[in-house]
Amino acid sequence: MTQIAFIGLGHMGLPMARNLLKAGYPLKAFDLVRSAVDTLAGEGALAADSAADAIDQAQVVISMLPASRHVESLYLGEDGLLNRLAAGTLVIECSTIAPESARKVHTAARERGIALLDAPVSGGTGGAAAGTLTFMVGGDAQALEKAQPLLATMGKNIFHAGPDGAGQVAKVCNNQVLAVQMIATAEAMAMGVANGLEPAVLAEIMRQSSGGNWTLEKYNPWPGVMESAPASKGYSGGFMAELMAKDLGLAQETASHNGNSAPMGALALQLYRLLLKQGKGKQDFSVVQQLFV
Numbered sequence: 625m626t627q628i629a630f631i632g633l634g635h636m637g638l639p640m641a642r643n644l645l646k647a648g649y650p651l652k653a654f655d656l657v658r659s660a661v662d663t664l665a666g667e668g669a670l671a672a673d674s675a676a677d678a679i680d681q682a683q684v685v686i687s688m689l690p691a692s693r694h695v696e697s698l699y700l701g702e703d704g705l706l707n708r709l710a711a712g713t714l715v716i717e718c719s720t721i722a723p724e725s726a727r728k729v730h731t732a733a734r735e736r737g738i739a740l741l742d743a744p745v746s747g748g749t750g751g752a753a754a755g756t757l758t759f760m761v762g763g764d765a766q767a768l769e770k771a772q773p774l775l776a777t778m779g780k781n782i783f784h785a786g787p788d789g790a791g792q793v794a795k796v797c798n799n800q801v802l803a804v805q806m807i808a809t810a811e812a813m814a815m816g817v818a819n820g821l822e823p824a825v826l827a828e829i830m831r832q833s834s835g836g837n838w839t840l841e842k843y844n845p846w847p848g849v850m851e852s853a854p855a856s857k858g859y860s861g862g863f864m865a866e867l868m869a870k871d872l873g874l875a876q877e878t879a880s881h882n883g884n885s886a887p888m889g890a891l892a893l894q895l896y897r898l899l900l901k902q903g904k905g906k907q908d909f910s911v912v913q914q915l916f917v
């Protein structure tokens with residue numbers, strides 16, 4: 625069976641790697657945080673001491689890192705993994721990064737005969753654990769065909785968004801919509817509750833009405849409305865506000881390439897920056913609720 629190197633075992637990477645292990649794939653894992661590697665090793669993975677160690681014997685490399693700079697430093701440059709991987713290796717890069725950055729890594733991979741996909745995901749930590757993520761893939765159709773069984777082990781919907789970097793473009797568009805919906809939902813929850821409504825009642829009315837959206841379905845920002853949502857767990861776990869701020873920054877950059885106007889995204893970015901200044905960057909992005917109470 626395909627030997628996998630998995631690099632980056634954070635909120636998303638760990639449950640994704642777990643699903644590959646459960647499906648029987650031999651997997652060697654690395655993260656800068658040793659305890660994450662040890663957790664997965666306890667479940668049957670091989671523990672690597674470095675990224676270079678993880679890719680030894682690997683036919684497929686999967687990475688799930690925070691941002692562009694982490695991905696570029698992992699793959700590019702003299703000591704980058706692309707200089708160490710055998711031609712023919714498949715790299716599935718799942719982090720959300722700048723489309724430009726993804727294209728840079730694609731080009732370097734192609735020069736070395738390595739097939740690479742940018743394959744960012746949507747669906748949150750719940751989707752990662754359940755193996756129901758949505759993958760938005762950029763790159764060659766042939767490489768995607770090869771990746772299909774692995775992606776299907778971690779996800780439910782697999783879209784070929786287009787050529788190199790297209791997965792990242794789709795992802796920043798999606799996350800801009802998500803941020804705007806989260807903020808609008810938080811704002812409305814605060815307004816309704818301040819005017820005497822029960823939070824759960826208001827949430828259910830909006831969920832089933834024309835204001836309904838993903839945050840009302842799966843991720844209500846008001847504590848106690850949804851038991852499984854990060855808001856009910858002190859805004860812990862989930863998707864960090866600082867990562868949402870990163871994605872909104874990427875969306876603004878992407879918009880500016882073609883002179884697009886993205887005012888809702890710009891406002892969302894400013895509100896998330898405010899949260900970061902308040903020291904809430906490590907909390908789940910639904911913590912934006914606290915700006916309105």
Ligand code: NAD
Nearest residue numbers: 632633634635636655656689690719720748749862863867
């Ligand atoms: P995270 O910060 O929890 O995990 C990132 C992991 O990468 C950390 O464990 C960190 O130690 C590790 N890491 C960083 N640099 C490394 C390196 N050089 N070598 C090995 N490990 C390294 O972040 P996350 O929430 O898992 O998100 C990962 C990516 O997925 C981000 O790009 C994020 O925007 C995206 N994403 C997150 C969610 C979510 O709900 N959390 C949903 C969709 C997409």
